[in-house]
Amino acid sequence: MKSLQAALTILFPIAIVLLIGAAALLAAGHDPVAVYADLMTEAFGGTRRIAASLSAATPLIFTGLAAAVAFRVGVFTVGAEGSLYVGALMAAWLGFTLTGLNGWLLAPLCLLAGTVAGTLWMLPPGLMKARLGIDEIVTTLMLNFIAIGLTTWLVNGPLLAPGAANSSTPQVVETARLTRLMPPSTLTTGFLIALALLFAYAFWQRRRVGGYETLIGGLAPRFAGASGIDMPGLMLRMLLLSGAIAGLGGALQVLGPIGRFVAGFSTGYGFTGIAVAILARGNPFGILIGAVLFGGLSTAGATIQLFSDVPIEIVNILQGLIMIFAVADFGLRGWFARRAGRQAANGGATP
Amino acid sequence: MFCKPAFAASTALALLFAAPAFAEGRPAALIISQSGLGDQSYNDLAYAGFERALASTGIEGRTVESKEVVAQADEILRRASDAGFGLILDLEFAHGEPIAAVAKDYPDINYVILNQVVPGDNIASVVFREEEGSYLAGVLAAQMTTLPGVEGINEQPILGVIGGTKSAGIDKFIVGFIEGAMSVNPDIDVKVGYSNNFADPAVGMQMANAMYDDGADIVYHIAGGTGIGVIEAAKERGAFAIGVDTDQDGLAPGHVLTSMVKRGDVAVERIVADYAGDKFPKGQTISLGLAEDGVGLSPMEHTKDIIPADVMAKVDAARAGILDGSIKVWDVLSQGAPDYLK
Numbered sequence: 250m251k252s253l254q255a256a257l258t259i260l261f262p263i264a265i266v267l268l269i270g271a272a273a274l275l276a277a278g279h280d281p282v283a284v285y286a287d288l289m290t291e292a293f294g295g296t297r298r299i300a301a302s303l304s305a306a307t308p309l310i311f312t313g314l315a316a317a318v319a320f321r322v323g324v325f326t327v328g329a330e331g332s333l334y335v336g337a338l339m340a341a342w343l344g345f346t347l348t349g350l351n352g353w354l355l356a357p358l359c360l361l362a363g364t365v366a367g368t369l370w371m372l373p374p375g376l377m378k379a380r381l382g383i384d385e386i387v388t389t390l391m392l393n394f395i396a397i398g399l400t401t402w403l404v405n406g407p408l409l410a411p412g413a414a415n416s417s418t419p420q421v422v423e424t425a426r427l428t429r430l431m432p433p434s435t436l437t438t439g440f441l442i443a444l445a446l447l448f449a450y451a452f453w454q455r456r457r458v459g460g461y462e463t464l465i466g467g468l469a470p471r472f473a474g475a476s477g478i479d480m481p482g483l484m485l486r487m488l489l490l491s492g493a494i495a496g497l498g499g500a501l502q503v504l505g506p507i508g509r510f511v512a513g514f515s516t517g518y519g520f521t522g523i524a525v526a527i528l529a530r531g532n533p534f535g536i537l538i539g540a541v542l543f544g545g546l547s548t549a550g551a552t553i554q555l556f557s558d559v560p561i562e563i564v565n566i567l568q569g570l571i572m573i574f575a576v577a578d579f580g581l582r583g584w585f586a587r588r589a590g591r592q593a594a595n596g597g598a599t600p
Numbered sequence: 601m602f603c604k605p606a607f608a609a610s611t612a613l614a615l616l617f618a619a620p621a622f623a624e625g626r627p628a629a630l631i632i633s634q635s636g637l638g639d640q641s642y643n644d645l646a647y648a649g650f651e652r653a654l655a656s657t658g659i660e661g662r663t664v665e666s667k668e669v670v671a672q673a674d675e676i677l678r679r680a681s682d683a684g685f686g687l688i689l690d691l692e693f694a695h696g697e698p699i700a701a702v703a704k705d706y707p708d709i710n711y712v713i714l715n716q717v718v719p720g721d722n723i724a725s726v727v728f729r730e731e732e733g734s735y736l737a738g739v740l741a742a743q744m745t746t747l748p749g750v751e752g753i754n755e756q757p758i759l760g761v762i763g764g765t766k767s768a769g770i771d772k773f774i775v776g777f778i779e780g781a782m783s784v785n786p787d788i789d790v791k792v793g794y795s796n797n798f799a800d801p802a803v804g805m806q807m808a809n810a811m812y813d814d815g816a817d818i819v820y821h822i823a824g825g826t827g828i829g830v831i832e833a834a835k836e837r838g839a840f841a842i843g844v845d846t847d848q849d850g851l852a853p854g855h856v857l858t859s860m861v862k863r864g865d866v867a868v869e870r871i872v873a874d875y876a877g878d879k880f881p882k883g884q885t886i887s888l889g890l891a892e893d894g895v896g897l898s899p900m901e902h903t904k905d906i907i908p909a910d911v912m913a914k915v916d917a918a919r920a921g922i923l924d925g926s927i928k929v930w931d932v933l934s935q936g937a938p939d940y941l942k
Contacts, residue, residue: 301675405765405796415693435674516667551666552679
């Protein structure tokens with residue numbers, strides 16, 4: 250029931266977006282049915298395309314989850330992008346420096362370093378929020394610019410691969426690269442780690458004390474505070490957790506499909522993750538669907554160009570529309586609540 | 601409910617698209633680099649060459665542009681390879697390793713990578729000898745910077761050059777420029793700066809202004825969008841800039857002394873034509889310099905009136921020297937950075 254509700258809250262805005270997108274396609278002289286069919290084929294038509302979509306969805310699961318855990322306590326962070334960048338750079342740096350290490354040791358070390366870097370990156374805004382009440386939207390947003398600037402500077406200078414024509418580090422050692430699940434696709438074990446995290450989050454949010462505390466903390470912070478929950482500490486912890494998840498996501502992207510840190514490797518994963526989290530209303534299953542949706546759209550948007558004249562802009566418009574409609578509620582929740590109430594009144598029998 | 605007929609329809613669609621292409625030479629795909637179409641530079645230029653080549657050869661072609669081009673390298677390359685394309689041209693800098701890996705699995709497909717050398721039997725690498733064109737720009741600028749009676753020129757022998765990033769690919773231009781300038785005046789002062797950014801005109805403007813304040817009157821930029829700010833600064837100060845990649849002389853007429861044009865379009869056009877004529881340079885590295893018309897100075901439409909004939913004669917002499925081999929310009933990619941730039 251919960252999953253069905255999550256699926257519907259996501260699919261309803263998408264249906265509206267498809268209608269608006271169809272109008273835009275018609276206006277541009279394209280056949281919307283054919284374009285959507287092509288997009289479907291390119292996103293999910295066959296194992297290779299599914300693998301490509303899941304590969305593109307992987308970083309979005311991390312950033313989506315990173316946003317969701319913070320939103321849960323009412324901390325509106327936009328800092329996943331920054332944590333992702335520093336986590337990715339840290340993993341890449343160790344990955345091409347500690348070449349003497351065994352891959353079995355090096356890969357976990359890189360992932361750990363990325364996670365720690367992402368966590369620490371959220372420490373200043375977390376402390377500022379918890380101790381001084383400084384608005385986290387501003388601080389995390391500013392830290393994004395710093396993270397991107399700092400990493401770009403590093404790969405332009407000290408960490409630049411010799412002879413590289415663009416701003417990137419050398420490749421990480423081959424043995425530290427993640428195992429590909431369905432070679433030659435770039436879908437790696439990173440996706441499995443993402444799924445494991447989603448499961449852990451689902452379990453924690455329903456069954457653990459922390460899940461309850463954060464729920465109450467997010468819904469009614471003053472009540473939570475009065476009930477003895479340390480709200481500032483809780484906010485700080487969740488923001489750090491958010492940074493950790495995003496940093497791990499960045500590290501996995503480096504050890505996975507890319508194999509090195511490339512300046513501008515993120516297409517705004519952190520920001521798309523915010524849309525994923527809002528679209529999912531924090532539901533873990535919803536985060537998975539949202540991430541796969543955006544991932545599929547992005548990979549299909551690239552390869553559809555091999556087969557049709559649809560400009561990439563139309564795919565970008567679809568993505569943008571989904572983000573806009575993601576925040577709208579459409580009263581579905583109310584509908585579910587009423588339905589649940591009716592069922593309860595009928596003694597649980599389906600009407 | 602929506603999926604099944606959709607798959608059927610799109611398969612039919614894909615067949616429709618593929619059919620005419622197979623009739624005469626398999627189609628070609630062009631993968632645009634991260635900065636995307638509309639950059640008025642590298643991508644746009646290559647795309648223009650691609651379109652021209654398609655028109656003249658009758659080969660079918662598709663262009664792939666994606667923000668995910670770096671992370672989805674393998675996926676995009678393999679999709680194109682599976683889809684029956686016979687020639688895949690890749691403009692993305694970060695695709696060196698992916699293209700080498702994918703090309704191995706598709707021995708009957710031809711791959712092209714620009715700006716780097718990737719070994720492989722079915723890969724052609726295209727590199728430019730940017731140092732040669734930059735050398736000519738240096739010869740021209742070093743003469744102009746002390747020329748009396750030209751508005752915007754002071755008597756000090758000081759030039760500037762701004763690179764987008766400290767890398768071998770950019771230092772190639774810078775060293776060529778300095779070598780050219782020093783061939784005219786061994787005591788010339790060439791100020792070197794890196795913007796660490798290819799897309800911020802404000803930074804370019806700031807850096808250029810700082811160089812103009814220090815006595816430079818001509819600043820060469822190899823910094824993409826950041827360089828637009830350099831040209832803007834030249835216009836505001838009444839000084840001079842030197843453009844790069846495309847003919848940027850018209851961006852600030854009279855204030856862009858010349859542009860070091862890098863003919864990515866020529867490279868792409870030539871390769872597609874070779875492919876159409878069944879002469880694809882498999883496993884070869886194609887090096888395009890002055891001799892191949894791959895690099896060179898712009899026609900200087902707006903500045904030719906202020907450039908004296910004897911100055912131009914020296915530029916032409918340097919060009920002739922490079923062509924006949926009597927002048928060898930330092931190449932950072934194969935020779936490493938010279939001492940003065942370390």
